[in-house]
Amino acid sequence: MPPVRHPLTLGIALAVALSPLAVRADDTPKDAPVDDAGRTLATIEVVGNHQEKKTAEGTASVLDQSVIVSGRALTVNEALRKVPGVTVRDEEGFGLRPNIGIRGSNPTRSTKVLLLEDGLPAMYAPYGDNASYYHAPIQRYDRVEVLKGAGLLRFGPQTIHGAINYITPTPPDDFAGHVEVSAGTRGFGAVHASVGANGLLVDFGYKGGDGARDNTDLEQGDLFAKYQVRINDQHALAIRGNLLRERSQVGYSGITDAEYANFGAGYYPFENDLFDIRHTAFSVSHDWTPNETLKLHTSAYYTDFMRDWWRQSSTTTDTQCGAAFATARRLGQRVNPNACASTQGRLRNYYTWGVDSRFSLERSLFGTAGSSEVGLRWHEEKQIRYQRNGSSATARTGTLVEDNLRTAEALSAFATTTFDFGTVQLTPSVRHERVDFGRTNRLPGGATGSDDIRETTWGLAANWQVSDTLSLYASAHEGFAPPRVEDLIAGNGTSTAVDAERSRNLEAGLRTRWLGMIDLDAATFRADFDNQIVVGSIAGGSTPLAQGETAYRGFEFAIGVNRDALRTREGEVYANLAVTWLADAEQSTVLRRIDTGAAANGSRAGNRLPYAPDLASTFRIGYVKGAWDGSVEVQHVGRQYADFANNRYPTDGSGQFGQLDGYAVWSATLNWEPEITGWSAYLTVKNLTDREYIVDRTRGILLGNPRQIVIGARYAW
Template identity: 25%
Template structure:
């Protein structure tokens, strides 16, 4: 039996309790437990059961395990293609380092959204250094949730755009297991398995996943452009129930690692047009190497009209990324971005990058930098839900508190290399320490939200508070500083209403205050990002038909961005510095619709349509040295936000086989906002991507699945950052076999 505990709820522990209740031997206990289960799901679901109308204001999307299995994606970018209001900047084609934004916030390293795993912040250092250089392997997920709108105040610290919650497999009620193996072109291999055993009140789950690929890019002179990733997770669960209370204790342990031959160096537009999957010789030493470990202990208790979930967590992440940074600066040396944007003017540098010319006797060496960083994040959080009546009004009250601490320690070095006959050779110079610093944050966050039910009208009022105590220290020899400390306190209110037109449809509206903190090293001249966010929508749900239309406006009082190496080569010497832009506005429309047709003979035809329109622009003129902005005139567009995005999904499904097609459209995106910076006036082209998948179930003998990513082999420039043009993923065929017991 294969149960997907995340199809109806957002918390693993809640589903485990429900499954255990269903297995109770005593009939009377079963009836009572079933009632508790129903009441619990009423309290715990975010968007509600698919057979019921969700009356919560705000846009929320759940992708359950059945949907994830349709395409067997390894890339979170492709998974989120069916979610409205998501904007993405692709980078490596595999989704190794995702760039995800919601409702117009910059997708750069997903640093402006909250990323959770099983309800806990999973970023390396969510307060001190939120850039998501670590991201869980999506093949092991059993559900993905996206929250936008007023619900954002429940999940911090970033409340401007929304939250992405990644759900892992829970310990199931029955003994079961699964083996999944797959292969593809470019040396791709996947092996995924789990086994779960339950005896009485005790259950255990062991799960492992490994993937690897030789890569689809061809390195000048030969070499590997692929990756290898491994992920192991264990869960131990114990149920302790009584007549009045349900309790679950769960321990989750995880370890993951990655070695990938990735680089920030792209191509000139001309080389992209000729050989889009080429990699220059100067990128041959590119290597990312990281390890991640996690420990999470959960306790859940539920009574007649309340439930309380407490989580204690610790995450460690260590990474070292070796890559080409720049040429040694001799006073007039162009940046890598400038060389690739104008290879004719900078021909000699271009010849060296491509290995066609040795650099010795022409100019200084190439600088290969290794950014070595260590992170940890830890904390404890408790979330309470309580349903009660007062003065004839039903209240659904939620409150939570979290004590969190995280840290990043940077040790960045550079080594000098010469290009000799198309190969990089050490210049023999001592390793240069470029950056050594530490940033850490301690945060206390609290929220309270009450939903008042007035028959057809539901009114929700909420408030979130964040107190952040952060500090920064420069550890570089000769530049050492004492700890520089600062404190930030902010209150973030939100309100929403939902009016039921009938049992299947309703109108909703909401407003909330958005906030994104500054990093510990930023001085008082860098202001926090603040916004006021509005939304108005209509929702319909009946049987197998769903429709939601949402209009939104995000009015930024003070837009903020940071200069990272994933932004530009000019950020190498200015890494992690933040910039302010003043007022900006993003408005748009999100439409999602789906229906499942019964065409007879036991065959269904599911279809879905998702469309997002965004209009994002600066409202003030200003001058900036930040590479995404430059000299901006009011009305200039915000970069990396397509005006139009769309996806259409179509399928044929029976109980034994399925065939699915997903077509995605991504509109053009500006590479920079203003003038006088690299890539000013340059944009990516709009393009379509078509993915197909099919599967056949051999009953007791497992399931065979086939899929093709990018069926038409469409290739376009998805971005010219970090340094140069980068391609979309080429056509790739997969075949896999999955067996469950």
């Protein structure tokens, strides 16, 4: 492991000594939950609201309820596509396992993105296995914040591409709530209900139906509760609890090129696959605000995630059912999984807990106003991973072939200071991560190994408020992301040659509002990786783990016209456009396999990285008057490569190689909110033209969602 470049104590001491810092996450936005003294009620925010974007430490976007509800986003994928710089890939049709990428990062399992809920880790193992196998319903969030740039150093451990923070609603003081019911094609049905009073909120969501392909039946339930209270003038408390349950018939593999050609987009033969998860989360947050200049925010959190996935194939090249079975698939012949006397249970249990504490202070130093924040987090993870191989197509137990314990213990700290020179703010930051990893093979004769990472990173953000309607900003920071436990420590207990991800990130942009109705955000960005770990975590081993130098460069912008129209409802047109142009997503050096040192699947310096479309955009235009609100939306994604060799055409018939053509998908929504108190209804059509398009080849061909029509009604009080 490389030596620590900057001592932690020196970094924190320097930042505090230079203090004046301001914490954007703990400033009080105009629409945040506040008490009579104007203090927030124990909630961490990454961005805030539209007003706070003016001084955010980097590129910032906010998706509020007016955007999510008016467009009738059925999944998190639909919502996040409206944010510039973000690309989202569908998988099973319901957005239950989101694949989110930011500024060119590979979206597979959202491993390159930091996901937060109320500022706390939303993933079950952000240090040891930052993969996303579940997602709560988008309907239960009040808004979604997206932050890129140097402000990421206040969170972590993923501080390279960006953070997404889901803000839960504020419990009402008076009795209030709503019930929404919806139904649609492909067997879709959903219920969402929320009720609260006296600082307590209980939210329930359920949805089920057929997925995007054959033999896919999805079902998810989510129960969330939140209690917020101001104890006195100095103390506030927030308690959150969540139980998410999913039991779906859904597979892991894609299909081969010949299967797609012979049987069509909906084909998937594995009818015995079962995906069963339970996610339990609990957190307590406390604010102590002794006066108007000091604040201490402390949160304790715990999550328990169980994932059992029984399947007969992990990729199109998987020979679990025999070599002849895999060959038949490659040739496009129909196969009978029921004749395969095998199924594998990939069984996982994750336990995560920690304490996050942030101290902020507003003060003046050397004649400049400002504020400072120092944060400390202790975090632990435990993964228990089993694999049982059954002897029939429907087995749910079998021979134990894997029993692995993987752990991560992390102590992180950051310090950040804002110097406020009136129209100009400068914010230097420092972050240190200390992570200890362990891996134990608990089968007879198994080995034990350990390793550690120490990393200190720096950042600087600048913001110039040119006028009331225009601000310019820039930021630079060192990015860091730890490797997975299994990538760092081999099965025999020895440390591998894999290193953490490290990058140098630059961005510059502007935010402005014209004529009181046109909002424009634009930014150019660049990320140069000294080391990037590229996708290798595909079950079945068909894609080897590799690493090397990479570079990303691009431009993103968002334009919103007349965002107040949805509030005034006076007969006006509104529109939103989000565009990401990824000029470069380059393999700067040959990406080499960790196990052999050979080039990974034909990697060459100068080639484009997989799953990095050159252009992505979402445009929505609508008209609202009185009770009616209608809109049309088009999402465009440019061409992408599926492999490091940049093959334009399939090479071996597995479906895992070749170019993904660009596509455009149209949707339309009609909302009705009559004068009848509390009632509303809607009709939405997703993929209006029933466009057929490939979204992924990682484990074989996966296609995007076919047309879906959904109607719904809602009553609120």
